[in-house]
Amino acid sequence: MFTGIIQSVGSVKRLDDRGGDMRMVFSTGKLDISEYQPGDSIAVNGVCLTALEYGAAAFSADVSRETLSVTTFGDLKTGDPVNLEPALRVQDRLGGHLVSGHVDGVGSVESRKAAGRSEKFVFVMPAELTRYVAGKGSICINGVSLTVNRSEGNRFTVNIVPHTLQETMLGSLQAGDRVNLEVDIIARYLEKLLRGDKDADGSIDLELLQRTGFAG
Numbered sequence: 001m002f003t004g005i006i007q008s009v010g011s012v013k014r015l016d017d018r019g020g021d022m023r024m025v026f027s028t029g030k031l032d033i034s035e036y037q038p039g040d041s042i043a044v045n046g047v048c049l050t051a052l053e054y055g056a057a058a059f060s061a062d063v064s065r066e067t068l069s070v071t072t073f074g075d076l077k078t079g080d081p082v083n084l085e086p087a088l089r090v091q092d093r094l095g096g097h098l099v100s101g102h103v104d105g106v107g108s109v110e111s112r113k114a115a116g117r118s119e120k121f122v123f124v125m126p127a128e129l130t131r132y133v134a135g136k137g138s139i140c141i142n143g144v145s146l147t148v149n150r151s152e153g154n155r156f157t158v159n160i161v162p163h164t165l166q167e168t169m170l171g172s173l174q175a176g177d178r179v180n181l182e183v184d185i186i187a188r189y190l191e192k193l194l195r196g197d198k199d200a201d202g203s204i205d206l207e208l209l210q211r212t213g214f215a216g
Contacts, residue, residue: 004096004145022063041087046143046180048101081169083143096145097138132183140182
């Protein structure tokens with residue numbers, strides 16, 4: 001489990017093809033990995049990976065074909081910056097929101113423009129995720145916990161403040177870049193609880209809310 005508060009910007013150090021899967025090596029930037037052990041979880045651009053080996057300010061992880069196909073990891077090249085967050089510890093502050101490190105879909109940057117000292121980004125998301133994204137709700141973009149300004153159709157906007165632009169790789173994003181998206185896990189569980197096992201894949205509507213006592 002993670003919080004979406006990035007602790008370091010690292011980079012892709014090496015990509016090794018392992019017969020369809022990939023062994024990736026990431027430099028860790030300012031992240032102190034001296035106490036980490038093989039098997040610990042580290043989120044890279046919002047994707048939970050199992051660290052295998054540690055070197056001088058670097059770690060390696062295996063990335064499966066499935067992960068390559070459903071995240072932006074298939075786009076990564078040597079030298080690309082990546083957001084890094086180690087797994088949440090019990091005593092840590094929950095500064096962002098609960099993030100699982102399991103990507104729900106890949107979106108893209110439609111535009112960005114200055115909004116005071118921050119930057120206003122418009123993202124396009126897969127149609128199947130739109131029902132989980134709401135204004136003032138939380139979303140995780142490349143591992144960063146952000147607040148949605150508004151959501152209309154398959155687009156949503158966020159404002160990213162100077163600190164986040166500087167301390168994460170989001171500052172390097174441009175129109176057309178693809179990003180990993182993870183919706184608020186609470187929205188997914190709420191839908192499951194409301195619908196039950198028989199119709200958990202449908203959407204929430206007025207009839208359902210009335211039937212479950214959430215609307216008159």
